[in-house]
Amino acid sequence: MSTDLYCVMGNPVEHSKSPWIHARFAELTGQDLQYVKRLVAVDDFARAVAAWQAEGGKGCNITVPFKFEAAALATRTTERAALAHACNVLRFEADGIFADNTDGVGLVNDITGNAAVALAGASVLLLGAGGAAAGVLGPLIEARPLSITVANRTLGKANALVQRHAALAAQHSVQLQDCELHHVSGGFDVVINATSSSLSGGEVPVPPSVLKPAALAVDLMYGPAARGFMDWAAAHGAVPRDGLGMLVEQAAEAFMLWRGVRPPSAQVLAELRAALD
Numbered sequence: 001m002s003t004d005l006y007c008v009m010g011n012p013v014e015h016s017k018s019p020w021i022h023a024r025f026a027e028l029t030g031q032d033l034q035y036v037k038r039l040v041a042v043d044d045f046a047r048a049v050a051a052w053q054a055e056g057g058k059g060c061n062i063t064v065p066f067k068f069e070a071a072a073l074a075t076r077t078t079e080r081a082a083l084a085h086a087c088n089v090l091r092f093e094a095d096g097i098f099a100d101n102t103d104g105v106g107l108v109n110d111i112t113g114n115a116a117v118a119l120a121g122a123s124v125l126l127l128g129a130g131g132a133a134a135g136v137l138g139p140l141i142e143a144r145p146l147s148i149t150v151a152n153r154t155l156g157k158a159n160a161l162v163q164r165h166a167a168l169a170a171q172h173s174v175q176l177q178d179c180e181l182h183h184v185s186g187g188f189d190v191v192i193n194a195t196s197s198s199l200s201g202g203e204v205p206v207p208p209s210v211l212k213p214a215a216l217a218v219d220l221m222y223g224p225a226a227r228g229f230m231d232w233a234a235a236h237g238a239v240p241r242d243g244l245g246m247l248v249e250q251a252a253e254a255f256m257l258w259r260g261v262r263p264p265s266a267q268v269l270a271e272l273r274a275a276l277d
């Protein structure tokens, strides 16, 4: 039997941890696969996917900036990928391309599993309404918190995201509302930073009063990009968490989708953290 091929496509892609994570998953589950990085020119995504398929690729992960294009390219998508308007994993099938978005379920599994914090019944503040926020909102709703407030600098984008998810929220009895970033008030059990403000060296765009005592404060990024938000959260009595767990858990869901086998994600997260420290 030949080795199955997977890759991550992005631009930039050089620093992606996905090859390391999937190689470790494969080793630990005895799966015969090879996983590589593919740097794709920004105007060349569709051709790159077709070329990967022609080379024998079985599927791929998709990262910035191609998640939206990938969703549009797919012949079949999961409901959560359709709601997100974005996908991070493709599986090549005999009759087309199947697309999913595992970012949100990855975040939920990291919070409820690795961090052991309950989302059910919690009040959640989601900061941002761009691609990263859109990718996680559906699965956050499905985790049945009491409420989710989507706060964004540009209110219209938060409003559009909330409107799109209104039916799902009603179905799961979740109070879902939008809010302008500077008008957020009250405290929350879980605060999730899905803005890219730290990338431009910006301050955390909300007051510390949004953090209930011992709230969980998760940044979807990791490394230096998450530092500012995490330091702010810790300084105000919250429990900070970066996006490394979400990264490993979204990969675990992709691995399941491709291979039908659940990898030991908590072990791989611990190993990755140790390697990065």
Ligand code: ATR
Pocket (backbone or CB within 6 Å): 127, 128, 129, 130, 131, 132, 133, 152, 153, 154, 157, 181, 194, 195, 196, 197, 200, 202, 205
């Ligand atoms: P991503 O894929 O990382 O989500 P994006 O789609 O460009 O990137 O979205 C970036 C998010 O960060 C948006 O919610 C953006 O707010 P706007 O919709 O108002 O642009 C938010 N953001 C970026 N810089 C910010 C800043 N300095 N303060 C507050 N929010 C910021």
